[in-house]
Amino acid sequence: MDRPITVIGGAGRVGSLIVQKLLAGGERVRVVGRSGRRARSLPDGTSFHVGDVRDAATLKEPLAACSAVVFSVEPGTANQGADSPKSTMYQGVINALDAARADGARPHFALVSQIYVTRHDHPINNWGRMLDWRLAGEDAVRESGLPYTVVRPGWLTGGRSAGDRVHVEQGDRGEGSVSRSDVAEAVVQSLYLPSAAGLTFEIFNEPGQGNPDWDALFSSLRQGPVAAR
Numbered sequence: 001m002d003r004p005i006t007v008i009g010g011a012g013r014v015g016s017l018i019v020q021k022l023l024a025g026g027e028r029v030r031v032v033g034r035s036g037r038r039a040r041s042l043p044d045g046t047s048f049h050v051g052d053v054r055d056a057a058t059l060k061e062p063l064a065a066c067s068a069v070v071f072s073v074e075p076g077t078a079n080q081g082a083d084s085p086k087s088t089m090y091q092g093v094i095n096a097l098d099a100a101r102a103d104g105a106r107p108h109f110a111l112v113s114q115i116y117v118t119r120h121d122h123p124i125n126n127w128g129r130m131l132d133w134r135l136a137g138e139d140a141v142r143e144s145g146l147p148y149t150v151v152r153p154g155w156l157t158g159g160r161s162a163g164d165r166v167h168v169e170q171g172d173r174g175e176g177s178v179s180r181s182d183v184a185e186a187v188v189q190s191l192y193l194p195s196a197a198g199l200t201f202e203i204f205n206e207p208g209q210g211n212p213d214w215d216a217l218f219s220s221l222r223q224g225p226v227a228a229r
């Protein structure tokens with residue numbers, strides 16, 4: 001891409017895989033995170049920016065004039081206040097969208113969300129209404145006017161414990177796990193393939209062959225808000 005790509009949470013487990021894949025493809029990558037300590041393990045060629053999605057001012061510089069933004073942030077679980085999912089997965093997403101759209105810019109915005117966001121009665125929602133606020137953050141992305149992709153992984157695993165095949169679906173009724181590497185690849189592919197624009201989908205591994213045709217997978221899905229509520 002002609003301008004840098006910004007990965008918020010790029011020093012995290014999924015985020016660092018995204019960063020590695022982007023660097024391998026020759027991209028210039030900016031990483032945003034709160035801790036300079038984590039940043040020490042980032043690969044050469046990455047520029048690290050201390051920032052917190054809950055503090056809008058810290059996002060201005062790293063999100064200025066970029067080709068794409070990835071948001072892969074783990075929220076706190078408090079019921080309210082700075083460590084609540086509301087502060088990170090809702091207000092934090094809005095802060096990132098605002099910074100991304102500054103001066104009329106229109107970068108692709110890829111959000112790493114999770115399965116279950118439309119299942120209000122799921123026990124995960126007992127943690128600070130995690131699911132409700134994640135869904136509100138997703139909605140903000142879908143309504144942002146930016147080209148976007150919302151990726152909802154199943155349970156994250158280090159390897160492909162559920163199988164090598166990548167399965168994508170919509171409607172938030174599925175269950176399963178998915179490797180962080182396949183989630184990272186889905187995010188990276190979504191930045192390049194027009195077929196991923198406007199998609200919200202769940203992603204799992206299952207038994208079968210790996211190495212998917214991402215364009216075919218994305219093209220099999222429906223654009224727009226598809227969440228069952």
Ligand SMILES: NC(=O)c1ccc[n+]([C@@H]2O[C@H](COP(=O)([O-])OP(=O)(O)OC[C@H]3O[C@@H](n4cnc5c(N)ncnc54)[C@H](OP(=O)(O)O)[C@@H]3O)[C@@H](O)[C@H]2O)c1
Pocket residue numbers: 008009010011012013014015032033034035036038051052053054072073074075088092112113114115152153154155156157
């Ligand atoms: N665990 C699962 O099974 C599962 C399933 C589905 C979806 N997910 C979601 O997938 C995403 C990626 O997961 P992961 O395992 O890669 O998480 P992770 O390793 O904990 O990485 C999260 C990153 O977010 C950054 N971060 C946290 N709070 C931040 C803030 N306020 N502002 C800026 N950066 C912040 C962290 O860096 P600093 O601490 O340095 O800021 C870290 O680099 C998360 O949203 C997670 O909830 C997880």
